[in-house]
Amino acid sequence: MLISKTAPRKTLFWKIARHLAAIVAIVLLGGLLSATLVRLAPGFDSDERELDPGLSAESVRALRQSRGGEHNILRYYSGYLRAAWHGDLGTSHALGQPVQSLLRERWPVTLRVAGVGLLLAWLLALLLAFTACLWRVPVYEMMGITLSGAFLCIPAAVLALLSVILNAPGYLAIALIVFPKIYRYSRSLLAKAYELPHITAARARGLGEMRVLARHVLPVAGPQMIALAGVTVSIALGASIPIEALCGLPGIGQLAWQAALSRDLPLLVNLTVLVTLVTLLANSGADVMNYVLQPRDV
Amino acid sequence: MNLARKLACVVVVFVCAVSLAANWLAPVGYAKQFREAPGAPPSHEHWLGTDEVGRDRFARVLYGTRISLLLAPAAALVSTLLAALVGGLAGYLGGIWLRLARGFTDLFLSLPWLFLLITVRAVLPLNVSPLTSVLITFLILGLLGWAAAARVLSTSADALRNSDFVLQARASGLHGPRLFLIHVLPNLKPVLYAQFWISIPVFILSEANLGILGLGVAEPLPSWGSLLRELEGLMSFREEPWRLVPLVLLIVVMTSFQMLLSKEEVTA
Numbered sequence: 001m002l003i004s005k006t007a008p009r010k011t012l013f014w015k016i017a018r019h020l021a022a023i024v025a026i027v028l029l030g031g032l033l034s035a036t037l038v039r040l041a042p043g044f045d046s047d048e049r050e051l052d053p054g055l056s057a058e059s060v061r062a063l064r065q066s067r068g069g070e071h072n073i074l075r076y077y078s079g080y081l082r083a084a085w086h087g088d089l090g091t092s093h094a095l096g097q098p099v100q101s102l103l104r105e106r107w108p109v110t111l112r113v114a115g116v117g118l119l120l121a122w123l124l125a126l127l128l129a130f131t132a133c134l135w136r137v138p139v140y141e142m143m144g145i146t147l148s149g150a151f152l153c154i155p156a157a158v159l160a161l162l163s164v165i166l167n168a169p170g171y172l173a174i175a176l177i178v179f180p181k182i183y184r185y186s187r188s189l190l191a192k193a194y195e196l197p198h199i200t201a202a203r204a205r206g207l208g209e210m211r212v213l214a215r216h217v218l219p220v221a222g223p224q225m226i227a228l229a230g231v232t233v234s235i236a237l238g239a240s241i242p243i244e245a246l247c248g249l250p251g252i253g254q255l256a257w258q259a260a261l262s263r264d265l266p267l268l269v270n271l272t273v274l275v276t277l278v279t280l281l282a283n284s285g286a287d288v289m290n291y292v293l294q295p296r297d298v
Numbered sequence: 299m300n301l302a303r304k305l306a307c308v309v310v311v312f313v314c315a316v317s318l319a320a321n322w323l324a325p326v327g328y329a330k331q332f333r334e335a336p337g338a339p340p341s342h343e344h345w346l347g348t349d350e351v352g353r354d355r356f357a358r359v360l361y362g363t364r365i366s367l368l369l370a371p372a373a374a375l376v377s378t379l380l381a382a383l384v385g386g387l388a389g390y391l392g393g394i395w396l397r398l399a400r401g402f403t404d405l406f407l408s409l410p411w412l413f414l415l416i417t418v419r420a421v422l423p424l425n426v427s428p429l430t431s432v433l434i435t436f437l438i439l440g441l442l443g444w445a446a447a448a449r450v451l452s453t454s455a456d457a458l459r460n461s462d463f464v465l466q467a468r469a470s471g472l473h474g475p476r477l478f479l480i481h482v483l484p485n486l487k488p489v490l491y492a493q494f495w496i497s498i499p500v501f502i503l504s505e506a507n508l509g510i511l512g513l514g515v516a517e518p519l520p521s522w523g524s525l526l527r528e529l530e531g532l533m534s535f536r537e538e539p540w541r542l543v544p545l546v547l548l549i550v551v552m553t554s555f556q557m558l559l560s561k562e563e564v565t566a
Binding site for chain 1: 401404405408409410411412413416417418420421422423499503504506507510511523526529530532533534535545548549552553556
């Protein structure tokens, strides 16, 4: 017999430990990859400040020396990790501010824009997908497919431009980028679940639609939807770069854009680590949640 | 093939054919400036008007479509080949190789696609010749876009490695590259085709994103990305609706690709 029973604590502990170990390894590698990329990028050594005619030869030498530690990438990265362990994330070359304070200033903006965008996207997609499955009206279904298809075809940067033209908030652009992916996937999951024989039997016995949905459909489609929730965090974070850059929102996305353009090694390494960490935590969180909620044989 | 797919196929072929005929349909070229008519509305001479520096917008749309539509499949080919090399071989070899390849693809997939793409493109030289910018843009798409396909291919190749016919071939004395080329790779073809077709619209959209941010194809060469960048100065849709033509064209072509895709995905 299958009943919902919480996952054994010991197995859950090892599952979380494995996830954490993988996250640490991937985040460290991601940071190293990003540092190597910036170090190898053409023009890494050039600093615009050196072109200032008002600077003395000594100042130029001091500027060069300040970046001297970044030439050997392994030495730089180990130094960065040591400093990060003690809470020092370095100083941005382009903005001249400690990375820690930049992240503290910018993170709430991205959290708000991406968070509200994600929430809106999920609400709209689930509303359309559930009603399409419940009502099963071909015109309504076609409308949902057309709407999601249209937004799937528009680049994130165009949606950002359109939100500027229409004076719409940035989170709406994020919602419209994420919505079609959630709608299409959840619509297909729900449709497949509704085709299962036990659901047809439940309906034939006269069980109410909402009860069928809550008791029989959601337990089948739920785990994959939770996994999708983890993936949508990554999509929203990626979309926040063009949206924040074009809509003038001072968040992490705009910061990443500025850091990449100015080849700001400390800032870019920290941002890569942060973005990778958030993405992996979202995906692992979804995986662990699925494991916890999974019904087990007893 | 149902009617919608046939229609989608006709649209893609028609747009490709028209863009390939750009030299005849728009002999003025994409770079010629009509200095007496900058920002002109549509007319007999300029069907879609001119841009801010007086270049014929119709010609730029045709040439831009050619660049985006021809180079996205080229980038998709590069990424599919890389995916076959990394994912296919790792799945076939199994063991430590499979674990290494999966770890590497996980690393790539843990970074959001747009974050990775924009960051890598931004740190590479931007002040380059138009032709070099085209090469850099589409090469980056090809070189960075292989991870998801490699993940799928590694799983398929792993399943094939333990299949009956591969075990029998192995028992008959076939090993190494010959076994991979004769028995494994041909069976990966449907997955490879599907990954190739899935990558094309993804790369078209990615190029458009890069172009709008000023990281794509350099001026005066047009691409859908650089054409869509014109929307930046638009104050309202009623003002100059003809400036939306590249966006409408992009949506039409992308929708057509979506309709064509489902069959490939099903086949895979």
